[in-house]
Amino acid sequence: MDDTFALKYLVDKTYFNETVGGPILFYAGNEGAIEGFYENSGFITKTLAEELGAYVVFAEHRYYGTSIPPNGFEKENLKYLSVLQVMMDYVKLIEYVRKLNGLEEQPTILFGGSYGGMLAAWMRMKYPQHFQGAIASSAPILWFNGTINPSAYTDVASGVFKSMGGQECFDGLKYGFFDLVSVQFDKSKYAQVKEIFNLCDDLTSKDDVQDLISYVSDSLGSMAMVNYPYPTEFLNSLPAWPVKESCTELKKIPDINETDKEAGTPAQFKFNNIQKLQAAANLSYNYTGNLQCLNLTADQGGSLDGSGWEIQTCNEFPMPMGDDPSVSCFTWQNWNQDAFTQNCMTQYGMTPKYDWALDYFGGRNPALDFAKASNIVFSNGQLDPWHAGGITANITENTIALYIKDSAHHLDLREPNAADPVSVTEARAVEMAYVKKWVSHYKTRIASLSKYNAREEIGAKSQVSQQKSDF
Structure with a gap:
């Protein structure tokens, strides 16, 4: 297989406020063409983007849509369809987007729904230097052997x-x-x-x-x-x-x-x-x-x-x-x-890694495994069957759970609608408040760091001037 392939991503600068330096809102694409997720995530692309003056990026998952490596579906190349590869794709993409557009000092907030929500949460845990917060909607990160009832x-x-x-x-x-x-x-x-x-x-x-x-x-x-x-x-x-x-x-x-x-x-x-x-x-x-x-x-x-x-x-x-x-x-x-294992071996030559996700990311005991996680909102809908494998109780004051009455699969990420239950509107308000807090805290740290670096530079020049005057 070739060493490189084209990864599609969508950019929406409709509401981007370059003057104030709006944040980047980054959707971690999941199992499908990225256009479908963009079209069904109006809370991100419209509501939040307008409120924050944000630069919006929707990244397509490798092996989906048009982001398919050459000969990628040949059995010997299926190993490259892995979550670690996908996460690094998104890390490299956000580095590229930041540098290309002069956004190196702007915070990036992750979003994802369903499997995309799993990716958003995991990337915030693994790469906090690149992503300053995550809204993980309908993310069944506990749906694995030993942590879920199959029924x-x-x-x-x-x-x-x-x-x-x-x-x-x-x-x-x-x-x-x-x-x-x-x-x-x-x-x-x-x-x-x-x-x-x-x-x-x-x-x-x-x-x-x-x-x-x-x-x-x-x-x-x-x-x-x-x-x-x-x-x-x-x-x-x-x-x-x-x-x-x-x-x-x-x-x-x-x-x-x-x-x-x-x-x-x-x-x-x-x-x-x-x-x-x-x-x-x-x-x-x-x-x-x-x-x-x-x-x-x-x-x-x-x-x-x-x-x-x-x-x-x-x-x-x-x-x-x-x-x-x-x-x-x-x-x-x-x-x-x-039977499931045998089918996987027959179809793809793969033996399922039943414990891998829990071993690598944690989840057997969420309160302990995710105790060091921060700046994550897990949202789950009461009507969504996937909520059974999601985080529905707060982990810490910085990693919280929203259990949304009368809500189905990542309804909170969809564009607000007059027919939405009050509970969904309230959940979006909480999510917006957390995103604003994460953006504000990051910008405050950047500003403080800039002032500190400026003082260091002034101090260094002063020392140099003093040394010159001593001669």
Whole structure:
């Protein structure tokens, strides 16, 4: 592989106040093209940038978007898709941007959402000389073996569906998944299931049905993550409060009445529940109604890139995922570490490093491991399933946590909207106050250092003059 590659970054100087020396607001790009994160981070690019007169930089993560090394996806080169390489990319980039624009004495504040939030927090911990603070939104830095219950994501997501759609919605999803799983073993039902979901291709095997189950489960789980209070286009086109709307669609499917039950067959009951499941999930991937048929191999990530992320989860970020049937309305599936490891070895020739992130960055005991960290705000939304692996309690007075009621995945980084819950508006105010404090403290230190250096220089000249006068 070539020794160098082009790393894309975006610069926004719309509000930059060169006269007062505004700070740099640096977004640590994560698993996708950087434009998608820029377009969905208006709190940074507009609200904070205008308030602070800031110079805004959004950096693209290597192996995503257009920042892909030549032959980078060949197996022998996948080792270069590592978090340490990414962090050093961003260190070198901020050094370059500062020098190029004469901003060497301006503070740089990190931002990131989700995996980007993990990077923001870790870079503040590892490189405090380059980054003077970090807002780490929806950052699941504890989602690793030994620190997370594998069923945590679907446990939280199930709770969101129940709270917004009631027991009827919860039960409809649960029974729908149960019946869809049972169809795996009856090929005579495959054609009708294909019709219900409007699939592009025939179902021909249990594996095909499992692919459908996984697709539907991922669609509903993602919907819980981006359950925003207004219409968005982040992953797919979605209405306001999509979980609530999804449950509304599910409830439109009528139950089989008592007469139907007497005359019907068990298969009819299965299909009734599966129809409810389809109605709920359809909103996630076909809210506009423009989808001609459902292609199970299509990427569901929207602006996110699943291929690169799969490689990272097979290397440094194996995140345990499973279901607890006693809590979840999703399909029951245990976390199988052996099977996950075998798949990674087959696909990428990699053995997942299950303990690496916790060994290198810490997190098994956050209060101890992060006690020396400073100038970090960890924010997590109550509705976001990822909050289960995030920091939700203050570590120190300088490393704090915001647990935001009625908020989904990094909603606080999005542009303020009239539909935002009060809790999100209040959280943004806290984040802005901390950013201002970090900027002010750094500028004060720089000014003090400049005065000290000036005094040293004057003192040195005075000594030289005295020496000359002595001769």
